[in-house]
Amino acid sequence: MTTAQPTPTGAAATLSEQLAAQLAQRITQRQLPPGARLASVRECPRQQRVSPSTVVAAYDLLQARGLVQARPQRGYFVREAAGAPAPRTAAPAAPPRPAPVDATALIRSMFQAQGGLRAPGMGTLPEAWLDAPMLQRALRRVCGEPEAWLRYGEPAGDITLREALSQRLQALGITAGTGQIVTTSGATHALDLVSRTLLQPGDAVLVDEPGWAVEYARLTHLGMRLLPVPRGHSPDGGPDLAVMEALIREHRPRLYVTVSVLHNPTGASLTPAAAHQLLRLAEAHGLTLVEDDTYAWLAPAHATRLAQLDGLQRTVYISGFSKILVPQWRVGFVAAAPALAERLIDTKLLASLGTPGPLERAVGLCLAQGSLRRHAERVGALLDAARTRTVKLAREHGFSFAAPPAGLFGWVDVGHDTEALAQTLLDAGWLTAPGALFHTTRRRSTLMRVNFATAQDARFWRQLRAAVRAAAR
Incomplete structure (x- = not known):
């Protein structure tokens, strides 16, 4: 930003206009999300190699466009999007529902x-780490079987995939027949189906913190109250059970959504002892545990799963394939108790009528033939x-x-x-x-x-x- 660049009208843009345009682009592209603090008037000149007066002028231009706001003694912050809905007011007896980071x-x-x-x-x-030829071979085989994809698929999902998943789960120590497995459009869709089936707006939900921002936002948009449980400070890789129990007694949450193996972002995994304590706590308070095992294919074979210990009685197990295959192959699944699996199918049909059968069958072939392993x-x-x-x-x-x-x-x-x-x-x-x-x-x-x-x-x-x-x- 040391030389002025021509503007669309032909005039040369000043340094302050160039800086304002650069920051405006980041704001509109959400690289600077609502609420983000801009570099201070002292920091920004060092970063951009311009004078403080140039920075002040650029920030004034952004304010004039309604993109940022100045807060006395605190600095400049990206404004919330115009027209954004105001957060709903929580019930008087409930704690305020936190707005998640964008x-x-x-x-x-x-x-x-x-x-x-x-x-x-x-x-x-x-x-470069992904195996496109493996996926191409599986897709070619599926496309050679048009009877498998010219009609609606099975409500629970492709049987080839569900049979292969049943075998896969057995290898992890989780017993789940094909009737207990429901396919989804990725693990996020699976989490959404479980939430819509088991929760009502206003319900409290325990979540790991730190944790996955997308899950925070998804639950909040469904009208749930988030109860963050500290994660990552315990030597056993688990949640702070004392904090969890206090939250349970005060707010009576319905679910605890957690990553028990290779937690995102800390990488921690539950020890068998921590998993056992968590299950005892859930049993004592009637809590359902939603186990998100998104990184299952990157985890050690001996890693402890909650579903492995309680046999899907109080645990709902969720996983998917986008982290090990390719991000665009949105294929996931839920494994649950038989009665809950039937309810999940109903929610799935109402939401989307089904899931992409050809992709599911291709994943099932990769899984059954050992190429995915x-x-x-x-x-x-x-x-x-x-x-x-x-x-x-x-x-x-x-x-x-x-x-x-x-x-x-x-x-x-x-x-x-x-x-x-x-x-x-x-x-x-x-x-x-x-x-x-x-x-x-x-x-x-x-x-x-x-x-x-x-x-x-x-x-x-x-x-x-x-x-x-x-x-x-």
Whole structure:
């Protein structure tokens, strides 16, 4: 931003106009979500190599466009979108329902990363690790069987896939017949079906914190009250059971939605002892546990699942294939007790009439023939090597991990507000996932989620260290 660029009208844009245009683009693309704080009038000149007066003029232009607002003694913040609905007022006896951090910022970042940005905060595997020929072979075979996809599929989902899933779950120690398995359009759809079947607006739901911003937003939009349970501080990898029990006694929640294996973002997994204690607590208070096992194919075979211990009596088990196959193959499933499975089918039919049978059958073939298992083993070896390299780089540059590194994600403590750092890193071409994205309400966090597979570049860690040092000054 050292030279003025021509505007569409032919006039040369001033430096303040260029800076305002750059920030406006980030706001409209949700790289700067509503509520995000802009760099201060002292920080921004160092980042952009312009004068403080240029920054003040740019921020004034953004205010004039209604994109940001100034808050005395606090700085400049991105405004909420015009016309956004006001939050509903909670019942007098209930705690206020927190507004989650804008989850679409996280979702949109996945698409922006596909446009060329380097993305250490990405939520998926690198494209080079995926096995397109395996999927092409399965699809060709399915397309050669037109009778399988010229009509509506089975309400519960493709039988080929459900039979293969029953065998897969048996290998994990979870007994579930085909009648207990309902296919969905990805794990997120599965979570949605369970919520719509078991909950009513206003119900309280326990959730992990930190946790998945999309799940926070989804439950809030359904009208649920989120009760965050601290996760990641316990040495057994589980939730804080004392906090959970206090919340249960006070608010009588219906569900607890949790990731028991390779938790996102900390990477922690429940120990058998912690899982047993959690099940005892659920039994004592009539709580249903929704176990999201999205990263099942990246986990050790011996990992403890809640559904394994209680036989799907009080647990609903959810998983999918987008994290191990390709993100666009939105194939997931729910395994539940027989009576609940029937209710889930009814909800599924009312919501979507069905799920994409050809994709389900293709996944079922990959699963039944062993090609998916072999692919997962190859990815696991690549991920182990990537994790070793990324952890080494992080520690060499002075950063620590808030939880033992495991699975796809690392929960890194950088010692400075990562939401502020995210904008500096974006200027340098790095898309990150700051800790604020993983809390039910916006808060300052020195933590950052990194994807071990996409954070192996030493240049990123050098840039991060430089950004932290500059911010400290």
